[in-house]
Amino acid sequence: ETGVTQSPTHLIKTRGQQVTLRCSSQSGHNTVSWYQQALGQGPQFIFQYYREEENGRGNFPPRFSGLQFPNYSSELNVNALELDDSALYLCASSRGTGLYGYTFGSGTRLTVV
Amino acid sequence: EDQVTQSPEALRLQEGESSSLNCSYTVSGLRGLFWYRQDPGKGPEFLFTLYSAGEEKEKERLKATLTKKESFLHITAPKPEDSATYLCAGFNSGGSNYKLTFGKGTLLTVNP
Numbered sequence: 001e002t003g004v005t006q007s008p009t010h011l012i013k014t015r016g017q018q019v020t021l022r023c024s025s026q027s028g029h030n031t032v033s034w035y036q037q038a039l040g041q042g043p044q045f046i047f048q049y050y051r052e053e054e055n056g057r058g059n060f061p062p063r064f065s066g067l068q069f070p071n072y073s074s075e076l077n078v079n080a081l082e083l084d085d086s087a088l089y090l091c092a093s094s095r096g097t098g099l100y101g102y103t104f105g106s107g108t109r110l111t112v113v
Numbered sequence: 114e115d116q117v118t119q120s121p122e123a124l125r126l127q128e129g130e131s132s133s134l135n136c137s138y139t140v141s142g143l144r145g146l147f148w149y150r151q152d153p154g155k156g157p158e159f160l161f162t163l164y165s166a167g168e169e170k171e172k173e174r175l176k177a178t179l180t181k182k183e184s185f186l187h188i189t190a191p192k193p194e195d196s197a198t199y200l201c202a203g204f205n206s207g208g209s210n211y212k213l214t215f216g217k218g219t220l221l222t223v224n225p
Contacts, residue, residue: 004156033212042117042200042215043157056210090156097211099145099204104156 002027004105006091012111013081021076021108023091031098032074034066035090037107043090048098049074078110086112115140117203119216126223129190134219136201137183145204146184147213148177150197157200160186191223 005024013019025032031050035043045058049068063079072093078085088109092102117138126132138146145164149157161170163179170177174195176187186199198220202213 035213035215040217042202042217043213045212045214048211056212058212088154092156097206098213099211101147101159101162102213103159104149106154106156109154 004091004093004103006089006105006108008108009106010109010111012113015081015083015112017081018077018079019081019110021078021089021091021110023074023076023093023105025072025074025091025093026103029093029095029103030072031094031096032068032072033092033094033098033102034074034076035092036060037088037090039087046076050096081112083112086110115203115205115214117201117214117216119199119201119219121219122217123220124222126188126191126221128192128223128225131187131189131191133188134186134199134201134221135183136186136216138201138203138214140203140205140214142205143203144206146179147202147204148184148186149200149202151200151218152197160199162204188221191221193223193225196221196223 033048034046037043048056052068068074088107090107092104094102148160151157161177198218200218202215
């Protein structure tokens with residue numbers, strides 16, 4: 001079975017710009033979650049999508065938004081980028097709620113200058 | 114607010130020197146406690162899920178245990194390839210808000 005794939009692997013953006021990150025979920029998984037991991041920190045929950053609906057959100061402002069598509073792939077969009085948005089963005093997929101485990105991708109390293 | 118605290122922040126061991134990593138948690142309505150391993154520049158790799166106090170799980174040189182307040186990851190006779198950051202996370206649901214709350218991790222270095 002294929003794992004979770006994310007693109008791009010690295011990205012450099014200028015403050016104020018917008019960015020879209022992409023994620024393909026593992027085969028058989030219908031839930032996708034996004035996490036932000038700053039350097040030296042644990043991942044922080046951004047939001048989760050189940051069957052194309054957002055079903056959970058962490059403490060992130062509305063300029064962080066997402067989509068899930070019928071094939072369960074997902075996008076994370078961030079508007080009006082700030083320097084503090086520089087981080088590793090991780091996508092994780094699971095079956096149902098995620099209680100029985102999440103599979104993480106390798107992440108997208110975003111640098112905002 | 115849900116919180117997960119891991120200690121120590123960093124641990125340096127000699128090959129073969131056993132030790133334990135600690136994860137203490139205050140997660141409302143905890144439904145599962147996850148352990149992940151993360152190598153530099155990579156995403157977390159699943160190790161274990163523990164669902165109830167008293168549960169133990171083992172995989173090669175690793176054993177995870179769970180109490181009502183904390184979890185331990187015991188590493189027996191570690192090898193250099195066990196060097197990584199080990200992350201602990203509590204899984205809960207507030208209404209329909211399912212999520213993992215992670216600690217900051219323990220950076221383990223095993224010297225040959």
